[in-house]
């Protein structure tokens with residue numbers, strides 16, 4: 001259960017990750033207009049803008065939203081690949097830390113082929129974090145690699161193979177084994193199945209689910225596929241141009257979407273099986289972070305937008321009738 005600002009209320013399961021008004025901006029190169037106005041830098045691109053949420057231990061929080069809305073930037077900031085521009089991320093169970101304990105936060109990527117070094121055998125790929133973090137004595141590393149291969153549904157004989165000798169699904173299993181080698185508590189899965197054949201996607205999703213239960217892992221799960229998100233997530237955050245516009249428990253989000261953008265996203269998937277939920281047809285151009293609109297960033301596409309939506313940015317607030325749902329929209333309530 002999450003309140004505004006991403007704080008987990010006392011008495012609830014401890015958060016493994018707690019994100020509070022986190023922003024990550026990128027400096028854009030100067031345009032000729034900037035030069036003309038004698039500006040030293042171009043305007044910042046607000047890839048992630050004041051995002052807040054917390055993920056309780058053992059749960060899955062999913063991020064959805066159109067391409068370019070900042071999901072990967074948020075994921076990369078959480079695993080420490082990018083430094084936050086503002087706001088905080090705290091990690092841990094009891095007593096949160098500003099930095100993740102080494103190894104405890106890991107990431108798996110969409111394309112396992114490009115994230116695995118083609119010159120390394122599976123054994124070396126998986127052993128690397130074990131050695132770097134000194135998680136096992138040198139003579140126990142090989143046995144740990146065999147254990148991890150078995151855990152992800154491969155066999156110890158696979159240890160000698162190179163990435164190109166595996167299928168796409170098997171390569172993703174190697175990536176997962178490598179991530180688990182660091183003994184993480186928190187795993188960021190950035191589109192982990194979108195590069196895979198449909199028949200293999202379900203196997204990888206089931207593997208992730210099994211591992212979550214067996215190892216007590218906490219997931220941030222990023223996907224374009226709303227049917228997948230509905231299946232795997234406990235809670236969902238809907239991102240639009242760098243901000244979370246709606247955050248709700250999965251069932252509530254799919255059955256009772258509140259933000260016009262969430263409704264539009266769900267309406268774009270005909271077979272989600274929603275009955276009676278209000279439908280929103282897509283309107284207007286897909287906006288870009290490069291020229292983000294004023295006020296509510298969604299207003300140019302929103303059929304109900306008012307003058308206020310055009311000028312005043314809505315803050316994320318708990319819904320009046322569902323305090324676990326947080327929505328940033330002037331028209332809700």
Ligand SMILES: Nc1ncnc2c1ncn2[C@@H]1O[C@H](COP(=O)(O)OP(=O)(O)OP(=O)(O)O)[C@@H](O)[C@H]1O
Pocket residue numbers: 026027045047065066067068069070071072073074289290
């Ligand atoms: N290293 C970077 N430097 C400058 N701009 C960046 C950088 N990384 C991402 N961006 C910009 O930040 C915005 C958000 O990108 P991001 O990859 O986070 O979106 P996304 O929602 O993950 O998209 P997709 O689903 O296509 O992966 C984009 O406009 C992108 O061009």
